[in-house]
Amino acid sequence: MRYSSVWFDSNDYYITPGNGDDSGEASYHKWLPAGSLKYAVTDAWNVYVSAGRGFETPTINELSYRSGDQGGLNFGLQPSTNETVEIGSKARIGNGLLTAALFQTDTDNEIVVDASSGGRTSYKNAGKTRRQGMELGLDQQFGESWRLKAAWTWLDATYRTNVCDDASCKGNRIPGIAATWAMPPLATSPKKAGTRAAIFAI
Numbered sequence: 001m002r003y004s005s006v007w008f009d010s011n012d013y014y015i016t017p018g019n020g021d022d023s024g025e026a027s028y029h030k031w032l033p034a035g036s037l038k039y040a041v042t043d044a045w046n047v048y049v050s051a052g053r054g055f056e057t058p059t060i061n062e063l064s065y066r067s068g069d070q071g072g073l074n075f076g077l078q079p080s081t082n083e084t085v086e087i088g089s090k091a092r093i094g095n096g097l098l099t100a101a102l103f104q105t106d107t108d109n110e111i112v113v114d115a116s117s118g119g120r121t122s123y124k125n126a127g128k129t130r131r132q133g134m135e136l137g138l139d140q141q142f143g144e145s146w147r148l149k150a151a152w153t154w155l156d157a158t159y160r161t162n163v164c165d166d167a168s169c170k171g172n173r174i175p176g177i178a179a180t181w182a183m184p185p186l187a188t189s190p191k192k193a194g195t196r197a198a199i200f201a202i
Contacts, residue, residue, distance in 0.1 A: 002032045006057045010073050022072030026063075028079045030055045044092040055081045058111060062123040067114050078125050082107040088135075096140030096148075104132040112163060127161030129174060150184040 005027065012022040034052030041047060057079040066074045088101030107129045114124035133155035140148040157174040173179075 002034070003030070004032060004055070005029045006079075008060070008063060008073070008075070012072070019071070024072060024075045026073075026075040028055070028057045030079070030081070046090045047088070048090070049085075049087045051083070051085045053081065053083050055079045056111070058123065062111060065120045065122045067122045067124070074122060077111065077123055078109050080107050080109045080111050080125070094140075095142075096138060099135070099137040101135045102133075103135070104130065106130050106160075110163070126163035127159065129158065130160050131155060131157045131174075131177075148184075151182070153181045155179060155181075 006029075007025070007027045009025045010023055015021050030053075032053050032055065034050070036048055036050035038046055038048040058074075058077045063073045063075070063077060066072060066076075082105050084103065084105040086101055086103040088099065091098045108127075109125040110127070110129045111123050112126045114122045116122075133153060135151070135153045137151045138148065142148065155177065156179070157177045159169045159172050159174065162168050162170045
């Protein structure tokens with residue numbers, strides 16, 4: 001169990017006729033429970049399930065502007081909240097570790113761009129989103145100097161409700177999030193001098 005608190009406070013010292021006081025403050029508080037269970041199938045193989053809640057507060061950049069020509073910070077922006085469930089497996093194979101996991105994260109009040117014009121970008125709370133996928137990983141030692149660390153992720157990130165003003169976005173993929181990601185690097189670590197090589201694919 002974790003308790004998180006975040007405060008924002010803005011003081012406006014430029015107050016003139018026609019330019020009112022845009023001071024304000026916002027505070028965000030949330031209890032965030034989390035838990036997990038692990039079962040040892042054998043001495044070298046464990047399976048687990050975990051679940052937890054989280055929340056993401058707006059950043060100062062996301063609070064900086066309100067929509068339209070309104071002044072002051074966007075204190076109406078609320079934090080996004082999420083619930084995550086993951087099941088997975090970890091197995092030792094020789095000198096290596098093989099991991100696999102399935103996960104799903106449901107988010108409410110996702111923070112998205114509201115409008116962007118003239119260098120001003122404002123944000124708003126959208127509806128519900130879902131991120132679900134799987135991860136595979138291998139960390140294998142070969143002798144004293146060579147080590148293989150590989151990882152692969154598949155992610156399906158979609159809107160669960162409509163967040164668009166002029167069209168229906170429900171079911172669409174969330175832009176800017178890669179569907180697959182892979183990391184198959186091979187590294188060597190001699191005792192005196194080090195040489196490393198890595199390959200990344202998205």
